[in-house]
Amino acid sequence: MAYKLFVLPGDGIGPEVMAEVEKIASFFTQEGSAAFEIEKGLVGGSAYDAHGVAISDADMARADAADAVLLAAVGGPKWDAVPYEVRPEAGLLRLRKDLKLFANLRPAVCYPALADASSLKRELVDGLDLMIVRELTGGVYFGEPKQIIDLGNGQQRAIDTQVYETYEIERIGRIAFELARKRRKKVTSSEKRNVMRTGVLWHQIINRLHDQEFPDVTLEHQLADALGMQLVRAPKQFDVIVTDNLFGDMLSDVAAMLTGSLGMLPSASLGEVDSQTGKRKALYEPVHGSAPDIAGKGIANPIAMIASFGMALRYSFDLGALADRIDNAIAATLAKGLRTADIKGSSTEPTVSTTQMGDAILK
Numbered sequence: 001m002a003y004k005l006f007v008l009p010g011d012g013i014g015p016e017v018m019a020e021v022e023k024i025a026s027f028f029t030q031e032g033s034a035a036f037e038i039e040k041g042l043v044g045g046s047a048y049d050a051h052g053v054a055i056s057d058a059d060m061a062r063a064d065a066a067d068a069v070l071l072a073a074v075g076g077p078k079w080d081a082v083p084y085e086v087r088p089e090a091g092l093l094r095l096r097k098d099l100k101l102f103a104n105l106r107p108a109v110c111y112p113a114l115a116d117a118s119s120l121k122r123e124l125v126d127g128l129d130l131m132i133v134r135e136l137t138g139g140v141y142f143g144e145p146k147q148i149i150d151l152g153n154g155q156q157r158a159i160d161t162q163v164y165e166t167y168e169i170e171r172i173g174r175i176a177f178e179l180a181r182k183r184r185k186k187v188t189s190s191e192k193r194n195v196m197r198t199g200v201l202w203h204q205i206i207n208r209l210h211d212q213e214f215p216d217v218t219l220e221h222q223l224a225d226a227l228g229m230q231l232v233r234a235p236k237q238f239d240v241i242v243t244d245n246l247f248g249d250m251l252s253d254v255a256a257m258l259t260g261s262l263g264m265l266p267s268a269s270l271g272e273v274d275s276q277t278g279k280r281k282a283l284y285e286p287v288h289g290s291a292p293d294i295a296g297k298g299i300a301n302p303i304a305m306i307a308s309f310g311m312a313l314r315y316s317f318d319l320g321a322l323a324d325r326i327d328n329a330i331a332a333t334l335a336k337g338l339r340t341a342d343i344k345g346s347s348t349e350p351t352v353s354t355t356q357m358g359d360a361i362l363k
């Protein structure tokens with residue numbers, strides 16, 4: 001059976017880094033280790049140029065029918081002036097919304113060869129391997145009421161509302177516990193129940209879920225502000241961190257800087273399991289954007305994109321052994337001293353191009 005991948009290279013460095021993933025996917029197919037059927041579409045500025053929208057209905061349907069969607073990056077100065085509803089990011093937002101992707105997984109892995117590029121001391125991050133699970137479709141980014149009210153006396157009142165319901169906390173908690181089971185069996189849940197009612201409910205639901213379904217996983221709770229402090233004090237204490245949309249947004253950016261470069265960070269966004277097919281909708285993408293400053297130069301780091309493909313193999317296809325091969329190949333390539341410009345650091349090797357890095361990992 002072939003795995004159906006829908007590939008959206010997008011804009012800027014997107015097509016450059018995606019090309020390296022396509023090489024690896026066709027290598028696996030030729031080798032016979034797994035068969036991938038790749039279909040390609042347009043998203044972001046490139047979709048706008050072709051169709052006048054940030055993603056077409058036809059491509060949305062293909063994304064919906066695929067086993068996994070791989071997206072590189074969208075946006076760039078060329079589209080800064082296009083109407084708001086069809087700006088490049090709208091394509092990404094539509095994918096997340098229509099595929100109902102409620103869980104954002106952001107691993108922070110520090111390869112020993114790059115530990116000196118971290119904003120922390122080497123010994124604090126060498127061998128770091130944590131996963132932040134961020135709730136993506138609820139909380140204060142979407143809660144109602146959300147408005148600015150004119151008070152009439154020259155004053156205005158702005159309101160955002162944090163809302164979480166039991167089912168939303170349960171399904172994100174379940175993802176975190178299931179991931180932890182495949183890792184080091186520890187979940188740290190984070191909220192601010194000392195000042196927020198949503199935090200009280202979050203804490204209670206996660207505890208219940210743990211006791212009823214995941215007693216074999218160690219659960220601890222840390223208030224979100226304290227967790228921020230711990231992330232930069234002793235990040236290796238964490239395995240899986242589960243938190244809400246807002247705290248997850250901030251904490252995952254902090255975790256990102258522990259690992260060195262934006263060009264290294266993959267992510268996954270997961271949806272509900274389809275009751276008919278038993279499959280989960282999922283989108284895999286690097287954390288970085290389209291990097292217009294280096295687009296077209298062939299110097300972008302393809303590792304975040306390649307590692308995102310690795311996450312697809314692990315979480316959508318249950319091809320953990322192939323994902324391990326990718327991760328090991330990345331680590332080995334870095335250990336040899338190969339560096340794209342963004343992660344050059346103190347390496348004495350000459351800087352390599354996007355394709356040279358991709359080829360070395362493939363080899």
Ligand code: NAI
Pocket residue numbers: 013017072073074075076077092262263264285286287288289290291292293294299300301302304342
């Ligand atoms: P960016 O992530 O594109 O770039 C930030 C800096 O990191 C730049 O100096 C860039 O050269 C460097 N960088 C990023 N990825 C790299 C890689 N793989 N290899 C080497 N260096 C890399 O963020 P920026 O500059 O804020 O945004 C640029 C455009 O991308 C904007 O249009 C923005 O809206 C869009 N964007 C898209 C995202 C997405 O598609 N998910 C996420 C973030 C931004």
Ligand code: MG
Pocket residue numbers: 249250253
């Ligand atoms: Mg953010």
